[in-house]
Each structure stands twice: as structure tokens, then as C-alpha cells.
Amino acid sequence: xxxxxxxxxxxxxxxxxxxxxxxxxxxxxxxxxxxxxxxxxxxxxxxxxxxxxxxxxxxxxxxxxxxxxxxxxxxxxxxxxxxxxxxxxxxxxxxxxxxxxxxxxxxxxxxxxxxxxxxxxxxxxxxxxxxxxxxxxxxxxxxxxxxxxxxxxxxxxxxxxxxxxxxxxxxxxxxxxxxxxxxxxxxxxxxxxxxxxxxxxxxxxxxxxxxxxxxxxxxxxxxxxxxxxxxxxxxxxxxxxxxxxxxxxxxxxxxxxxxxxxxxxxxxxxxxxxxxxxxxxxxxxxxxxxx
Amino acid sequence: xxxxxxxxxxxxxxxxxxxxxxxxxxxxxxxxxxxxxxxxxxxxxxxxxxxxxxxxxxxxxxxxxxxxxxxxxxxxxxxxxxxxxxxxxxxxxxxxxxxxxxxxxxxxxxxxxxxxxxxxxxxxxxxxxxxxxxxxxxxxxxxxxxxxxxxxxxxxxxxxxxxxxxxxxxxxxxxxxxxxxxxxxxxxxxxxxxxxxxxxxxxxxxxxxxxxxxxxxxxxxxxxxxxxxxxxxxxxxxxxxxxxxxxxxxxxxxxxxxxxxxxxxxxxxxxxxxxxxxxxxxxxxxxxxxxxxxxxxxxxxxxxxxxxxxxxxxxxxxxxxxxxxxxxxxxxxxxxxxxxxxxxxxxxxxxxxxxxxxxxxxxxxxxxxxxxxxxxxxxxxx
Numbered sequence: 001x002x003x004x005x006x007x008x009x010x011x012x013x014x015x016x017x018x019x020x021x022x023x024x025x026x027x028x029x030x031x032x033x034x035x036x037x038x039x040x041x042x043x044x045x046x047x048x049x050x051x052x053x054x055x056x057x058x059x060x061x062x063x064x065x066x067x068x069x070x071x072x073x074x075x076x077x078x079x080x081x082x083x084x085x086x087x088x089x090x091x092x093x094x095x096x097x098x099x100x101x102x103x104x105x106x107x108x109x110x111x112x113x114x115x116x117x118x119x120x121x122x123x124x125x126x127x128x129x130x131x132x133x134x135x136x137x138x139x140x141x142x143x144x145x146x147x148x149x150x151x152x153x154x155x156x157x158x159x160x161x162x163x164x165x166x167x168x169x170x171x172x173x174x175x176x177x178x179x180x181x182x183x184x185x186x187x188x189x190x191x192x193x194x195x196x197x198x199x200x201x202x203x204x205x206x207x208x209x210x211x212x213x214x215x216x217x218x219x220x221x222x223x224x225x226x227x228x229x230x231x232x233x234x235x236x237x238x239x240x241x242x243x244x245x246x247x248x249x250x251x252x253x254x255x256x257x258x259x260x261x262x263x264x265x266x267x268x269x270x271x272x273x274x275x276x277x278x279x280x281x282x283x284x285x286x287x288x289x290x291x
Numbered sequence: 292x293x294x295x296x297x298x299x300x301x302x303x304x305x306x307x308x309x310x311x312x313x314x315x316x317x318x319x320x321x322x323x324x325x326x327x328x329x330x331x332x333x334x335x336x337x338x339x340x341x342x343x344x345x346x347x348x349x350x351x352x353x354x355x356x357x358x359x360x361x362x363x364x365x366x367x368x369x370x371x372x373x374x375x376x377x378x379x380x381x382x383x384x385x386x387x388x389x390x391x392x393x394x395x396x397x398x399x400x401x402x403x404x405x406x407x408x409x410x411x412x413x414x415x416x417x418x419x420x421x422x423x424x425x426x427x428x429x430x431x432x433x434x435x436x437x438x439x440x441x442x443x444x445x446x447x448x449x450x451x452x453x454x455x456x457x458x459x460x461x462x463x464x465x466x467x468x469x470x471x472x473x474x475x476x477x478x479x480x481x482x483x484x485x486x487x488x489x490x491x492x493x494x495x496x497x498x499x500x501x502x503x504x505x506x507x508x509x510x511x512x513x514x515x516x517x518x519x520x521x522x523x524x525x526x527x528x529x530x531x532x533x534x535x536x537x538x539x540x541x542x543x544x545x546x547x548x549x550x551x552x553x554x555x556x557x558x559x560x561x562x563x564x565x566x567x568x569x570x571x572x573x574x575x576x577x578x579x580x581x582x583x584x585x586x587x588x589x590x591x592x593x594x595x596x597x598x599x600x601x602x603x604x605x606x607x608x609x610x611x612x613x614x615x616x617x618x619x620x621x622x623x624x625x626x627x628x629x630x631x632x633x634x635x636x637x638x639x640x641x642x643x644x645x646x647x648x649x650x651x652x653x654x655x656x657x658x659x660x661x662x663x664x665x666x667x668x669x670x671x672x673x
Contacts, residue, residue, distance in 0.1 A: 060486045075488035084479030103487045 012145040019068030028054040030209040043200035051209040053191040060157040079153030085144035089133025104151035138169030158189040194269040211274040224271040226255040227263040298655035326585035332403035340364040340385030375616035389435040395442030396609040452517035453604035454577040463506040464543025466564040472551035489639040527607035535603035542596040545631035571597040599624040
């Protein structure tokens with residue numbers, strides 16, 4: 001068998017350099033710098049329309065940037081799970097994998113062994129004859145990830161692999177993701193779940209096509225400006241613009257970081273929310289409509 | 292209910308293609324097909340051979356139109372003219388009564404010719420009776436011997452089945468292919484294909500290959516049933532027929548891919564495929580003789596591949612035409628094939644690869660780095 005992640009080598013990295021993508025008048029990616037390193041999982045997070053899918057499509061080679069550079073391995077060494085599962089609904093599980101194996105020129109024996117192993121670990125080994133269209137959403141996503149990593153890509157790009165998936169399947173998916181990274185692949189995944197992003201080695205926070213923060217989850221949290229307090233109700237006045245509801249209570253961000261009494265330690269979700277909030281407040285000064 | 296009506300109108304307003312299909316196309320189709328739908332034969336191309344060939348022009352009137360006269364030639368030449376499709380009727384003069392040869396593979400033209408000849412014979416008989424009971428009055432022409440070639444019984448199935456074989460290919464080639472390709476877009480697998488290490492050409496050929504095989508099988512079945520069950524003759528070369536079918540299939544499959552590349556979903560693909568298929572059935576000479584189609588609409592017929600396949604299939608199956616006499620439909624089919632296939636390939640390339648990766652693709656399973664730089668003229672591999 002070919003060594004896992006044969007494509008990856010020390011010091012290599014994939015990513016974007018000052019990339020801009022424009023859809024008509026909309027700047028979907030605004031001078032984005034991003035680096036994904038072999039053996040590490042990078043999570044791209046952000047709200048709706050943040051540019052996550054656009055960035056991943058650039059990385060996978062499905063979209064050309066308007067400007068900037070994309071560093072990626074050749075198609076043979078890139079694995080991609082698009083926003084859908086990319087699975088043929090009228091092919092069986094094994095036929096879907098057989099097609100991928102043939103497209104990536106994986107020897108049949110190797111494809112059978114690796115596919116069988118991954119299917120077994122993901123709990124799909126007993127549905128090998130089932131059509132892709134007859135799989136549950138979670139099963140389809142798992143099959144999509146397996147298909148994307150079957151050829152041991154150096155860069156594995158996964159667009160929302162865990163969205164709408166039950167917790168058990170999500171755990172299976174994370175096992176697959178970790179397995180790919182352990183094999184030497186640089187894994188880039190988009191996710192809406194910040195608790196999930198915390199499991200990644202690196203996190204990139206996007207909003208309106210711009211990079212708001214990047215680094216490890218710890219680094220992003222540590223870099224959060226100001227302090228955070230918890231309130232039972234939304235504060236009145238200016239502070240209300242810096243508050244958001246979470247777990248039945250209100251988090252209030254104070255950018256001045258003056259008084260630390262009563263403050264709580266933020267997590268990644270807080271830090272990302274603050275990053276987005278700070279940008280919005282800068283765009284909409286006091287007195288204007290915000291959230 | 293009102294909410295539903297408003298919603299449907301809003302959706303319809305945004306689906307401009309369907310809206311155009313519902314409002315504009317019926318008018319266009321009615322006008323086009325109104326001028327096309329005619330079994331009336333106004334002109335029958337006629338050739339004359341034999342020593343008195345020159346007089347034929349003066350003797351025959353409308354709808355016979357003498358296109359060539361060869362006093363030095365005989366029946367063999369006349370038959371060749373019919374076989375090669377240069378005329379529908381040939382008059383051979385010489386010893387005894389003139390012979391009129393009619394191309395039975397041009398069904399409606401042949402029927403019109405027979406009707407005209409019968410009317411002329413009846414008229415002559417009336418004149419004969421008026422002139423004293425002589426069947427052939429002095430000074431009048433002797434009644435010709437009429438022979439219908441290639442389809443002596445004027446069987447409809449003999450001329451329809453060679454054409455229907457083409458219709459089957461149009462259905463499989465255009466409609467089914469267009470659905471098969473657009474299905475990739477609908478199922479969300481298109482983007483996967485775009486980033487896979489597959490060349491657009493490979494995807495294109497891999498995509499249409501199975502349809503090509505199925506259509507070829509369909510053709511074989513249709514022709515076999517036509518010959519075996521309906522007794523349609525197959526007088527010509529199987530190789531020439533196969534070559535024509537091959538060219539025709541390339542055109543129809545290319546049209547199918549073209550349709551799919553401009554369709555967002557299978558519904559749109561079916562609409563467009565229908566718009567391409569219907570004119571082929573009605574304007575290709577399959578049902579209405581080309582000569583009966585109004586000249587303002589007939590030019591459309593010459594843009595349709597089925598028109599040329601009809602000529603080839605009827606020519607080969609009924610008249611045993613060799614390749615040399617079918618060079619025109621072959622040439623036009625090849626030209627159409629080249630144009631459609633080039634367009635289809637280009638569209639498919641754009642359709643498949645919205646962002647063609649720039650730089651090297653790397654050797655199989657290698658990790659050759661591809662740096663896609665939007666500003667670089669041809670990309671660079673680092």
C-alpha cells in the first residue's frame with residue numbers, strides 16, 4: 001500500500017495567499033490568507049455568507065480566484081467533499097467507492113482493502129449494496145468523506161461534513177477526519193459548530209469574506225479583546241449592542257477590558273462571536289442598527 | 292388557493308424558459324409546422340432518357356419538372372438518376388411505348404406522380420373515345436408503361452421504418468443523453484467531477500459512450516424488426532448504413548450534451564430536447580415530403596441532422612445507394628457533427644470545470660504542488 005499521505009512532506013503547506021473571489025458585485029473572499037499544514041486539521045468557521053464554502057472550493061480547485069494565489073496539490077492528491085455529499089444516488093455504496101478508486105487510479109485490491117476498512121469503521125460495511133440515495137443523511141456524509149479520503153490525499157477539503165448528522169455519526173466522521181490527518185493529510189473542513197471547531201488544530205474565522213481571526217482555538221480565545229460578563233437580561237443602551245443570548249442568558253462583551261470583576265473565561269464560541277460583533281460595531285457606529 | 296396561485300405565478304415569472312415555452316413557442320410552432328404540414332406535391336423532379344427525351348419536356352406539364360434530359364442514355368441511366376435521388380420520375384423513350392419509372396421510396400411524390408399519370412391516361416381515353424373509339428388517336432402519344440421502383444407496392448412501412456430508426460436515435464441520443472449529463476448537476480456530483488483528476492474529454496467521452504452503445508443497439512433492434520417483422524427491404528450496404536448511423540449518432544449525442552450544458556435541471560433539459568426533437572420529426576422529410584414544405588420553412592430542414600440520416604437510411608435500405616451517391620448527406624452530417632461536437636466539447640469543458648485548475652496536474656497520486664494564481668497568465672507549478 002502506498003504510504004498514507006504520501007503526498008505530504010515536511011514543511012509543505014497548502015492554502016491561499018491574498019485570495020479574492022468576486023461573484024458579481026459581491027466580494028465573497030476579501031484578501032484571504034490561509035495555511036493548512038500536513039497532519040493538522042483546520043476548521044473554517046463563520047456565519048452564513050462568511051465565505052467558507054468559497055474558500056474551500058478555491059482550495060479544492062473548483063473555483064478560480066479573481067486575484068491572489070492558491071497553493072494546492074494536484075488533483076490526484078486532493079480530496080474534496082462538496083457541500084452535498086457528492087455521492088451518486090443511483091450507485092451503491094461499493095459502486096460509488098469503485099468509481100472514485102478508478103478515477104484516482106487506485107489498484108482494485110488496495111481500494112477494496114482500504115474502502116472496506118473505512119466502511120467498517122464508519123459502520124457502513126453492512127450497507128455496501130445499498131444505493132447512495134437510500135442512505136440516511138449521516139450515512140451519506142460518512143460515505144462522502146470516505147470517498148474523498150480513499151486515495152490518501154495530501155489535502156482533504158470537507159465542506160460541512162458533520163452538518164445535520166447525529167452525534168454517533170459525527171463521532172464516526174471525526175474518527176475518519178483524525179485518521180486522514182494522522183496519515184499526513186492537511187485536512188480543511190468548514191463547520192457551523194464551534195464546539196467542533198475547538199477539536200481542530202487550527203481555526204480560521206471568516207465573516208463577510210474577510211479573515212477575522214486565525215490560529216489555534218486557544219490562541220483565538222487568548223487574543224479576544226476586552227472581557228465577557230453574563231447577565232440575566234439584555235443590558236439597556238450601548239451595552240445591549242454588545243450582548244448576545246447564549247444558553248438562556250446574555251453574554252455581554254466589554255471591549256475596554258477595564259474591570260475584570262464578574263468576568264467569565266471565554267471559549268471559542270465567545271471569541272468568534274466577539275470577533276464578528278467587533279467588526280459589525282465598527283461598521284455600524286453607535287446609534288445605528290446592529291443585530 | 293389564492294396563495295397557491297400567487298406563488299405559482301411568481302415561480303413561473305422567474306422561470307423564463309418555461310414561460311417562453313408556454314407563450315412564444317406555440318405561436319412559432321404553429322407557424323412553422325403550419326407551413327410544413329403539407330402532403331401536397333407541387334413539383335416532381337423528372338429526368339428523360341432515350342432518343343425522344345427532348346420532347347418529354349414539352350409533353351409533361353405540372354407538377355412534372357424536367358431537370359435533365361439525356362437522349363443518348365437509356366433505362367440504366369434513368370434508374371441511376373432515381374437511385375441517386377436526382378429525380379423522382381424518369382421517362383425512358385425509345386422503341387415502343389415510353390417507360391415511366393417512379394421512385395417508390397418517395398412515397399407521396401410517387402403517389403402524386405401515379406395520380407397525375409392516371410389522370411392523363413383517363414383524359415387521353417376520353418379524347419380517344421371522342422375521336423372515334425380509338426384508344427390512341429392519330430398524332431397522340433402512346434400510353435406509357437409505368438413501373439414503380441424500390442417500393443413497388445408503395446408500402447408506408449417501407450419508407451417510415453428507415454426514418455423511424457433515425458427518430459429512435461434522436462430520442463436516445465438527444466433526450467436521454469441530455470438528462471444523463473444534467474443529472475450530475477442536480478445530484479451535486481458535478482463539482483466532484485470537476486476536481487477529480489479526469490480530463491474533460493475523458494468525462495465527456497465516458498459520459499456519452501454508454502448512450503452511444505445503447506443507441507447503436509436500439510438502432511440494430513429497430514432495423515432488425517423493420518426487416519424481419521415489417522418486411523422492409525435492406526438492399527444496400529450495411530457498412531454504409533452503419534457509417535451514416537455513426538455520424539448521425541455523434542450529432543445527436545452532441546446536441547444532447549449541448550442541451551444539458553445549458554440546462555439547470557432535467558425539466559429544462561427535457562423542454563429543450565423536445566424543442567430540438569419535434570422539428571426533426573416534422574421537418575426532416577420523415578412525414579412530409581421536403582418538396583412540400585414551404586420554402587420559407589424548408590431551410591430549417593437542411594439544418595436538421597435527421598434530414599440527412601433519412602436520405603442515407605432510405606437511400607441505403609430501399610435504393611441500395613452506394614456511398615458515392617450519398618456523399619452530400621454524409622458531408623452535411625459530418626459538418627453538422629463537427630460543429631455540434633466542437634460546441635458540445637467546449638460547453639462541456641466550461642460546464643465541468645467552472646475554474647479550470649491552472650498549472651500541472653501532477654503525476655498519478657503524487658503531491659505535486661499546484662499554485663493557482665489568478666494573475667498569472669498560465670499559472671505556475673511550484
